[in-house]
Amino acid sequence: MSELAVAQGTATRPSRLPRGLRIALLLAPALTVVVVLFGGGLVQAVAQSVGYQPYLPARDLSLDAYRALWADPAVRASVGITLRVAMVSTVAAAVLGVAAALLVRSLGRARPAFAALLQVTLPLPHAVAALAMILLLSQSGALSRVAATFGWIEGPVDFPALTQDAFGWGVIASYVWKEAPFVAVVVLAALSSGVAELEDAARALGATAWQRLRHVLAPVLAPAVAAASVLVFAFTLGSYEVPFLLGRPFPATLPVVAYQQFRDPDLAARPLAMAIAVLTALLVGACAVAYLALSERLRR
Amino acid sequence: MVVRTFLYDTAGDPSALAGSSFDDATFTPLADRLWARLDALEPALWRGGETYPTSQDAVEQLYATGEIAAYLTYGPGTVAARVTDGAFPATTRTAVPSVGNIANTSYLAIPADAADQAAALVLANLLQDPQTQLRFYADGGIYPVIDTDRLPAQMRAEFDAVALGPSVLPLDELTARVLPELDNGYATAVEDGWTAEVLQR
Numbered sequence: 214m215s216e217l218a219v220a221q222g223t224a225t226r227p228s229r230l231p232r233g234l235r236i237a238l239l240l241a242p243a244l245t246v247v248v249v250l251f252g253g254g255l256v257q258a259v260a261q262s263v264g265y266q267p268y269l270p271a272r273d274l275s276l277d278a279y280r281a282l283w284a285d286p287a288v289r290a291s292v293g294i295t296l297r298v299a300m301v302s303t304v305a306a307a308v309l310g311v312a313a314a315l316l317v318r319s320l321g322r323a324r325p326a327f328a329a330l331l332q333v334t335l336p337l338p339h340a341v342a343a344l345a346m347i348l349l350l351s352q353s354g355a356l357s358r359v360a361a362t363f364g365w366i367e368g369p370v371d372f373p374a375l376t377q378d379a380f381g382w383g384v385i386a387s388y389v390w391k392e393a394p395f396v397a398v399v400v401l402a403a404l405s406s407g408v409a410e411l412e413d414a415a416r417a418l419g420a421t422a423w424q425r426l427r428h429v430l431a432p433v434l435a436p437a438v439a440a441a442s443v444l445v446f447a448f449t450l451g452s453y454e455v456p457f458l459l460g461r462p463f464p465a466t467l468p469v470v471a472y473q474q475f476r477d478p479d480l481a482a483r484p485l486a487m488a489i490a491v492l493t494a495l496l497v498g499a500c501a502v503a504y505l506a507l508s509e510r511l512r513r
Numbered sequence: 514m515v516v517r518t519f520l521y522d523t524a525g526d527p528s529a530l531a532g533s534s535f536d537d538a539t540f541t542p543l544a545d546r547l548w549a550r551l552d553a554l555e556p557a558l559w560r561g562g563e564t565y566p567t568s569q570d571a572v573e574q575l576y577a578t579g580e581i582a583a584y585l586t587y588g589p590g591t592v593a594a595r596v597t598d599g600a601f602p603a604t605t606r607t608a609v610p611s612v613g614n615i616a617n618t619s620y621l622a623i624p625a626d627a628a629d630q631a632a633a634l635v636l637a638n639l640l641q642d643p644q645t646q647l648r649f650y651a652d653g654g655i656y657p658v659i660d661t662d663r664l665p666a667q668m669r670a671e672f673d674a675v676a677l678g679p680s681v682l683p684l685d686e687l688t689a690r691v692l693p694e695l696d697n698g699y700a701t702a703v704e705d706g707w708t709a710e711v712l713q714r
Binding site: 286287290351352353368369370374377379457461462463 | 560563564565566567575578579580708709712713
């Protein structure tokens with residue numbers, strides 16, 4: 214009976230549940246989504262990649278699909294362009310994002326308006342960005358038409374190929390357009406927590422602009438930029454629609470190759486498709502671990 | 514379909530391939546000539562054959578924006594609507610390659626273990642109904658899958674009255690030199706061969 218009275222009388226007291234259990238319960242909804250959707254998908258991909266296909270006549274499980282990865286010219290050509298596109302997109306988005314954030318911070322009264330402008334591209338789907346890039350950058354796109362109007366080029370063929378190009382510029386442009394504002398928003402958030410006071414203190418102590426950037430701004434921004442970059446890198450490495458719309462059928466990025474195999478009407482191609490998907494997941498995981506270790510060092 | 518049309522043409526006599534099942538002894542020497550021919554054709558192709566569009570939609574978009582001057586299609590009738598829309602130039606004309614054109618009919622299949630077989634049959638009947646076929650034809654340029662000669666005279670007259678415009682050949686000309694789809698074995702060999710010998714080169 215006294216227990217009931219205690220429970221009623223102390224509504225503002227923290228729950229009597231053990232702290233660990235309470236945290237676990239609070240995280241449960243989010244964790245369930247991650248574990249069931251992502252973990253479940255990953256488990257299924259691994260299972261199918263080793264040949265677990267219960268709808269086909271029974272076969273022994275094997276690593277044949279992983280051995281076939283390197284024999285497949287589409288996969289071999291894909292690794293380079295996948296890493297290149299993800300790397301260039303991430304670096305460009307990080308540099309432009311930090312620059313945009315610093316620029317917006319230096320604005321006076323216009324600052325909130327420009328900070329809001331940075332968020333405009335965030336809710337737009339990547340497929341829309343990719344289609345916009347086709348309309349803008351393709352050999353018959355808006356830029357090409359402007360160039361033709363001014364008589365700089367005779368026809369579509371004279372305009373440089375920026376979509377379905379060998380390097381992947383179209384894909385990179387689409388990613389940077391979407392992700393640089395994302396980095397900028399994250400960096401702006403990191404900049405708002407008393408950094409200006411730290412900089413003023415450094416200036417008062419005689420630090421030059423370069424010293425303030427190196428010893429005050431960089432350490433504050435590094436963790437935020439690193440975290441945002443890992444997200445951008447992981448996304449650009451594993452995303453499908455942009456390289457499908459703006460890239461070449463060969464060499465294509467890993468997710469596009471995986472989907473090409475996945476769509477093969479021959480179900481025997483499925484383990485290879487899943488092996489490519491698992492390889493992509495491993496690459497993303499490895500890069501994220503390496504980058505987080507690096508950012509840990511940056512923080513010190 | 515484009516590469517299979519070229520395969521027919523490379524063979525010279527379509528009857529060497531049409532209707533027969535895959536034969537490696539026929540295909541291999543033919544394929545070597547086919548890849549060499551497609552190689553030689555590259556300067557005339559989009560981007561000089563350096564890369565290829567990813568889908569039929571992408572091909573038709575390239576035609577609409579003027580990046581390419583011609584393309585092959587399974588749906589010649591659909592060209593009329595694109596010309597009327599203004600998406601394609603008014604001077605667009607369909608033509609049949611000298612070797613003939615691969616053509617087929619859309620099929621409806623009902624799985625043996627379908628849960629609602631009766632409903633599926635009703636839907637199949639609706640889709641094959643002359644009225645439905647007429648609307649497909651008149652509005653979308655999709656050719657009828659039914660034999661219009663067996664329709665009542667008045668219905669047949671409605672089909673005959675459909676005018677797709679000057680961009681599309683009359684049906685009898687389009688079907689004068691129809692080639693059947695190649696055997697599945699050939700289709701797969703053509704696809705794999707093109708990927709390995711042309712796309713990935």
